[in-house]
Amino acid sequence: MQDKKTAIAVIGAGSWGTALAMVLADNSHEVRLWSHNEDQVKEINEFHSNKKYLPGIVLPELIVGYASLSDALMGVETAILAVPTKAIREVLGKMRAVQAGPVIIAHVSKGIEPDTLLRITEMIKEEMPKELLKDIVVLSGPSHAEEVSLRHPTTVTVTSENMEAAEKVQDLFINHNFRVYTNSDVIGVEIGGALKNIIALAAGITDGLGYGDNAKAALMTRGLAEIARLGTKMGANPLTFSGLTGIGDLIVTCTSVHSRNWRAGNMLGKGKTLDEVLDNMGMVVEGVRTTKAAYQLAAKYNVKMPITFALYDVLFNGKNAKDAVDVLMARGKTHEMEDLVNVLEERNMEE
Numbered sequence: 001m002q003d004k005k006t007a008i009a010v011i012g013a014g015s016w017g018t019a020l021a022m023v024l025a026d027n028s029h030e031v032r033l034w035s036h037n038e039d040q041v042k043e044i045n046e047f048h049s050n051k052k053y054l055p056g057i058v059l060p061e062l063i064v065g066y067a068s069l070s071d072a073l074m075g076v077e078t079a080i081l082a083v084p085t086k087a088i089r090e091v092l093g094k095m096r097a098v099q100a101g102p103v104i105i106a107h108v109s110k111g112i113e114p115d116t117l118l119r120i121t122e123m124i125k126e127e128m129p130k131e132l133l134k135d136i137v138v139l140s141g142p143s144h145a146e147e148v149s150l151r152h153p154t155t156v157t158v159t160s161e162n163m164e165a166a167e168k169v170q171d172l173f174i175n176h177n178f179r180v181y182t183n184s185d186v187i188g189v190e191i192g193g194a195l196k197n198i199i200a201l202a203a204g205i206t207d208g209l210g211y212g213d214n215a216k217a218a219l220m221t222r223g224l225a226e227i228a229r230l231g232t233k234m235g236a237n238p239l240t241f242s243g244l245t246g247i248g249d250l251i252v253t254c255t256s257v258h259s260r261n262w263r264a265g266n267m268l269g270k271g272k273t274l275d276e277v278l279d280n281m282g283m284v285v286e287g288v289r290t291t292k293a294a295y296q297l298a299a300k301y302n303v304k305m306p307i308t309f310a311l312y313d314v315l316f317n318g319k320n321a322k323d324a325v326d327v328l329m330a331r332g333k334t335h336e337m338e339d340l341v342n343v344l345e346e347r348n349m350e351e
């Protein structure tokens with residue numbers, strides 16, 4: 001285990017950054033929680049709360065709000081990057097401008113960038129010069145901020161191209177309520193975490209349509225099949241999809257009332273438009289942009305992703321949600337595992 005009382009910067013004071021800051025503070029670390037919103041920084045320091053994102057939660061005093069990114073990063077070895085995927089490049093640009101030396105960036109976001117089709121690790125590599133970057137670590141898994149902030153038992157996974165860095169981050173976070181595993185499959189962890197949000201949106205839609213548990217179980221199982229097909233083609237270990245960042249996160253996001261993606265889908269299923277839904281949320285719904293990215297990735301890697309395609313039509317082509325489900329159910333008959341087996345065989349032949 002590492003020495004306690006390490007100073008750690010958490011960049012982004014939304015639901016997840018704040019909940020993770022609490023875990024670090026519970027482990028006696030000095031937590032510098034940076035926000036671009038000065039009023040929020042004042043609230044954190046004066047009232048030890050972050051009402052917009054974690055209502056009713058008292059923050060430990062070891063969490064100090066920072067409005068200055070340069071002060072927050074001064075002398076830290078590790079920065080936890082906890083902003084939506086859409087904001088990552090902008091925030092990394094700000095970090096680049098003020099960082100005095102290299103840091104380990106542990107990102108906790110779940111998305112893929114549309115058009116570039118980059119995973120977040122790849123975006124970080126593009127944005128951060130080598131002299132400012134020690135290592136990149138990914139922390140992901142079934143973990144709603146609302147429950148983590150109540151210190152309910154939670155399990156997550158950390159991964160990195162340098163497993164020593166992953167283990168360092170594991171040591172920073174692990175405690176009695178928050179169990180952290182390691183996994184060396186960066187691609188699988190990032191793809192599973194990002195793409196489960198697509199399936200959660202779809203599960204919310206079928207729940208909103210009143211379709212019940214059979215439909216949701218079908219979406220989750222067939223959703224995981226298409227995530228595994230794409231991820232494996234991209235180089236992931238297929239076993240990762242049966243772990244915490246695969247089926248684990250899929251279960252929690254498709255079944256929890258805390259999930260923003262499930263809630264957004266639910267409103268769509270009940271007839272709201274995408275704009276109405278997003279205006280209503282006040283928090284990031286990563287699955288919307290990720291659906292666009294996965295649609296593009298499926299074309300690039302020539303992988304069948306029928307649920308992603310159906311959702312794409314609902315979100316971006318104005319297709320009626322019920323009609324999209326009908327199209328999915330009317331597809332030609334197929335073998336349950338054939339496509340994944342084919343992907344694995346193709347991969348073996350290439351190796």
Ligand SMILES: NC(=O)C1=CN([C@@H]2O[C@H](COP(=O)(O)OP(=O)(O)OC[C@H]3O[C@@H](n4cnc5c(N)ncnc54)[C@H](OP(=O)(O)O)[C@@H]3O)[C@@H](O)[C@H]2O)C=CC1
Nearest residue numbers: 013014015016017036083084087109110143144145283284
């Ligand atoms: N919430 C959860 O339970 C979990 C979330 N995640 C992932 O963590 C990531 C962050 O999500 P989460 O914390 O929930 O999101 P929230 O919507 O709760 O909060 C986002 C935070 O990022 C800030 N932000 C947005 N844009 C910028 C920007 N351009 N510059 C600086 N700060 C910015 C927001 O500030 P402002 O208030 O000003 O908008 C807010 O503080 C997502 O990828 C999500 O999928 C992963 C696991 C669990």
Ligand SMILES: O=C(CO)COP(=O)(O)O
Nearest residue numbers: 141142143144259260261
């Ligand atoms: O990733 C999450 C839980 O593991 C959070 O999911 P939502 O963004 O749908 O709330």
